[in-house]
Structure formats: structure tokens, C-alpha cells
């Protein structure tokens with residue numbers, strides 16, 4: 159912690175109206191030129207960002223509890239990442255790895271093979287976005303097994319491309335109007351302790367296994383695809399034992415177990431990967447978001463023998479594993495090691511639990527606090543008995559926080575969850591200040 163350095167003052171500072179005049183100007187230009195289908199959380203336009211703050215074009219400085227959706231875990235301008243990007247761009251911005259390969263790609267693959275769980279021979283292939291990684295993981299699993307079906311879960315989020323829309327659970331806004339969707343996708347019940355009567359992990363896994371056996375047939379299933387902690391679906395942490403039970407069963411049945419760690423990976427949950435918490439070793443893992451300090455990069459990592467079934471030329475893409483993004487990834491991983499950002503994530507969880515923990519008993523609207531590391535959330539309900547989702551509470555709280563200079567995101571199938579995803583480099587002072595504002599706004603809505 160002590161060696162984390164900042165370029166910008168780590169403070170909340172508002173210069174008047176939010177959005178300010180320059181942001182208003184940009185908003186008008188945007189409306190005339192950018193479709194409304196791309197929505198933004200805050201109507202302010204970024205000018206600078208570092209550590210735990212985002213500064214807008216009017217000079218307002220916001221505490222960032224979103225990290226651009228779990229991307230800038232090392233901060234949005236971490237010194238080593240900036241230097242690595244500058245240095246790499248000086249030499250070449252692109253050659254296409256499929257045309258003229260380069261060392262950075264290989265070095266990122268080596269690092270991924272080393273850091274991901276499982277002491278077996280691995281390979282990694284690089285892409286640009288999380289959705290692209292997920293699509294390719296499914297391609298690899300199908301090629302390796304010669305089977306069709308993919309099992310996904312309630313509340314799952316895997317992206318916005320055609321196949322990943324099919325894999326994603328929530329219709330509006332992600333899928334509405336965008337069909338037809340890819341076939342051979344089957345949805346299984348998730349372990350969601352707060353909403354499934356605290357069903358144990360093993361029992362919840364058996365419910366999935368029974369569904370697969372009865373409705374699909376295990377030998378028809380190529381892959382089980384799951385986020386070890388669900389992101390967009392509401393930061394749902396499955397009951398202990400759920401994931402290991404599914405992994406064991408999948409292995410027995412020759413089904414490829416794919417962990418989608420796009421949001422939970424790279425120190426976010428207090429270890430390199432969320433899979434580490436329960437000691438599971440996925441056959442394939444998808445990563446993106448936090449991997450390269452904000453540069454677009456994603457990966458599929460997993461068992462060499464699965465990749466061996468894919469023909470040369472079957473995987474790739476023009477930009478996949480871009481050299482500048484690879485340099486950023488190597489510097490990001492180095493920064494995570496040097497600053498021990500997994501420990502920072504655990505510290506952020508402790509702080510959040512300490513500050514928010516008592517609210518569950520005290521306020522009827524606070525249904526549950528949950529999460530791991532700096533992937534932490536509060537689920538809001540109209541009352542704690544019925545557990546009826548309360549999306550307006552989440553929305554109002556997030557909006558009120560933004561007005562006071564704290565950028566905070568909502569999520570959840572019911573839109574009733576406020577999630578905390580700060581950069582892992584956020585200072586204690588700023589984190590405490592932001593959480594205090596969050597708590598004040600929770601109390602205001604509860605009153």
C-alpha cells in the first residue's frame with residue numbers, strides 16, 4: 159500500500175453543477191452523433207484518471223467505485239502500464255500475430271499459464287474483448303468434445319455478441335430485439351444463497367446435474383460455462399461446495415468446465431482468480447477486463463489437450479493479442495505483484511464489511527451484503543421478509559452518490575444491487591470517504 163504512487167490528488171472535489179458546462183456541451187454533440195443505444199452511467203466526460211479518482215472536463219474529481227467495470231484495477235494510468243504502452247508503441251503498434259508473431263504475446267501466454275489454477279500443461283490464446291474470449295472458449299470446447307450443448311446459469315452475463323447474448327440470462331437491455339439467438343444453449347439454476355433458501359452448495363449442484371441429465375443428457379454437453387462469482391447478474395457468490403461439485407461431475411462426464419473470470423479475475427476478489435477460493439481447476443478459463451490496465455485484451459487459458467483438437471488457423475483474429483495491449487498486460491501483472499493488489503482487495507473487503515455489515519440488521523431495505531475482495535455488493539429489497547427486489551432504491555442511491563462525487567454502479571437481474579468495484583489502488587482515505595457517502599445515501603433512502 160505504502161508504495162502506491164499517485165499523479166492526481168486523491169480527493170472528491172466538485173466545482174459546481176454536475177454535469178458542468180463543458181460536459182453539457184459534449185453531451186449535446188454526443189446526442190447528435192452517437193446512438194442512444196450506448197448508454198452511460200454518468201453524464202460527465204472524463205479528462206483524466208489515476209488511482210481512485212476520475213476528473214471530468216469541468217475539473218470535478220470523483221471517487222471511482224467502478225473502475226470502468228472492473229477494468230482499471232491497477233488504476234487508469236498506473237506508471238508502469240503507461241511506460242510500457244509508450245515504449246511498445248514506439249516500436250510497432252501492430253503486425254498481426256497470425257502474420258508476424260512477437261514476444262509480448264508469448265510472454266502473456268506464459269504468464270497466464272503460470273498464474274491460472276491447475277498444475278497441468280496449458281496453452282493461452284489472446285483476443286480483444288471478454289465476449290470474444292467466451293465465444294472462443296465455447297468453440298474450443300465443442301471442437302475438443304465433438305458435442306453441441308452449452309450449459310449456462312440463471313443471472314449469467316457473458317457478453318453482447320450473438321453467441322454470448324444467448325449465453326447471457328437477462329433479456330432487457332442485453333437481448334431485447336436482437337434475436338434470433340444461437341442454438342444449443344441450456345440454462346440451469348444458479349446457487350444464490352440469499353434467494354434459494356440457503357440451499358447448500360452440494361444440493362444446488364445436484365439440482366443442476368439432475369436438470370442436465372433429465373433435460374439434455376450429459377453426453378450431449380460440450381461445456382458448463384459459469385462465472386465463479388457472477389458479475390452483472392448481481393455479484394452472486396454461490397454456496398460453498400457448488401463449484402467443486404460441478405467440476406468433479408463435469409470431469410467424470412467428459413464435459414469441459416469453463417470458468418468465466420472476465421470480471422472476477424486478476425486480484426479483484428483477493429486472489430489471482432475467483433476459482434482459487436474454492437481450489438477449483440477449470441479446464442478453460444476466460445479473462446479480460448482487469449488483465450491489461452485498461453487496454454483491450456482478453457484470453458482463453460486451459461488444458462493443452464483441448465487446444466490440440468483445434469486445427470491451425472481455427473483460432474485468431476486481426477487484432478487478438480495486440481502488441482501494445484500485451485505490453486500493458488505484462489506491466490499490469492507486474493504492478494499487481496509489486497503492490498500486492500490481492501492483499502489490497504482483501505483489505506477493501508474488510509473495510510466494506512466493517513462499515514456496511516451492521517446495516518443488514520438495522521435497515522429493512524438492506525437485504526444482503528456479499529462478495530469477495532473488491533467485488534462487493536449490497537442487495538436492496540422493499541422489506542427483509544418478502545425480499546421483494548427494490549431497484550428504485552439502488553438507482554436513487556447510486557444517483558445521489560454521483561451528485562456527491564462518488565461514482566458507483568448498479569447491477570443484478572432485478573436491478574436492485576449496488577456494486578463496489580473500486581480500483582485496487584484506491585487510498586484508504588478516499589475509500590472511507592466514498593463509503594461514508596454511500597452509507598449516508600442508503601440511510602436517506604431507507605428513511
Ligand SMILES: *Cc1c(COP(=O)(O)O)cnc(C)c1O
Nearest residue numbers: 287288289315316317389420421
Ligand atoms: C464484461 C463481461 C463479459 C464481456 O466482456 P466484454 O469485454 O464486454 O465483451 C463476459 N463475461 C463476464 C463475466 C463479464 O463481466
